[in-house]
Amino acid sequence: MATVDPFLLALHRxxxxxxxxxxxxxxxxxxxxxxxxxxxxxxxxxxLFSLLMxxxxxxxxxxxxxxSVLRSLKRDDLIQELAxxxxxxxxxxxPLDPAxxxxxxxxxxxxxxxxxxxxxxxxRKLGISQVDIDRIVYAHPHDLREQLYQSLLVWKKxxxxxxxxxTIQKALRDCExxxxxxxxxxxxxxxxx
Numbered sequence: 001m002a003t004v005d006p007f008l009l010a011l012h013r014x015x016x017x018x019x020x021x022x023x024x025x026x027x028x029x030x031x032x033x034x035x036x037x038x039x040x041x042x043x044x045x046x047x048l049f050s051l052l053m054x055x056x057x058x059x060x061x062x063x064x065x066x067x068s069v070l071r072s073l074k075r076d077d078l079i080q081e082l083a084x085x086x087x088x089x090x091x092x093x094x095p096l097d098p099a100x101x102x103x104x105x106x107x108x109x110x111x112x113x114x115x116x117x118x119x120x121x122x123x124r125k126l127g128i129s130q131v132d133i134d135r136i137v138y139a140h141p142h143d144l145r146e147q148l149y150q151s152l153l154v155w156k157k158x159x160x161x162x163x164x165x166x167t168i169q170k171a172l173r174d175c176e177x178x179x180x181x182x183x184x185x186x187x188x189x190x191x192x193x
Contacts (some may be wrong), residue, residue, distance in 0.1 A: 001163065005060075006067055006085050007059075007060040007085045007086060009084075009085070010081050010082055010084070010085030010086075011046060011082075011094055012046055013079055013084060014042055014049075014078045014080060015045035015046035015049065017044045017075075017077075017078060018073075018075075018078075022073050022075070023042075023044070023045050023048070024043075024071070025072075025073055026045065026048060026069055027039045027042060027048065029138070029139065030048065030069070031049075031074065032050065032057060032134075032138060033055055033057055033065075033135070033140070034048075034051050034052070034137050035046035035188065038051055039051075039106075044068060045130045051182045052058075052066065053066065057185050059136075060085070060086050061086070062157075063069075063083070063086045064132070064135075064136075064150070064153065064157065065080050065082075065135055065139075066082060066188070067079055067082060068135070068136065068140065068150060070082070070141060071139070072139055072140070077170065089102055093177055100163075100164060100165075103164075103165045103188060104156060104163060104164075104165065104193070106187060106188065106191060107165050107168055107188070108149060108152050110180070110183055110184045111148060111152065111168070111180065111184070112145045112149050112152075114166075114179070114180045115141060115144075115177065115181055116144065117144065117145060118175065118177060119148040119151065120133055120177050122148075122171055122177065123148070123151040123152070123155065124174065125171040125174055125175055126151075126155045126168070126171050127150075127158070127159075128151050132151070132154050133151065136150045136151055136154070152186050165184075165188065168184075169181050169184065169185065172184070
């Protein structure tokens with residue numbers, strides 16, 4: 001007997017839990033990535049998810065776009081459902097060491113508080129694609145901190161075990177954001193006291 005993919009099952013449950021209004025809002029968010037003609041044919045969220053998969057905007061290992069759309073709908077319940085299903089995928093990456101995880105959390109907080117308008121230059125240096133940057137800006141049009149935070153999450157997920165503070169510090173120095181790098185180093189030093 002064939003087993004059902006837990007990720008596809010979660011997408012189906014999410015689809016069933018979205019109202020018509022929420023589906024219309026989701027279609028609006030996807031307008032830039034999916035053609036208007038295709039979007040007009042979408043009557044259920046599961047069809048939209050299928051289109052996102054065809055555009056490589058959604059997979060078990062890449063839920064950032066759908067997560068940001070669900071966040072803009074304020075559907076944290078569905079984000080948790082999605083995260084649970086994505087986390088149950090084989091090869092979805094082992095969790096980082098808790099100490100590294102804590103350092104990255106502190107690092108993200110410092111960056112979101114101090115980088116400001118230079119965030120795109122920084123995340124490009126970290127290897128985030130322009131497509132991902134555009135998608136994040138589109139999902140959070142008036143919130144610089146959230147744009148940077150979401151970009152850092154995309155970076156962390158794409159790097160998996162290679163995601164570490166020294167990579168970020170080097171990127172900060174390369175972008176001549178030395179003050180932020182110094183603030184970060186100071187904050188991390190205090191963590192170890």
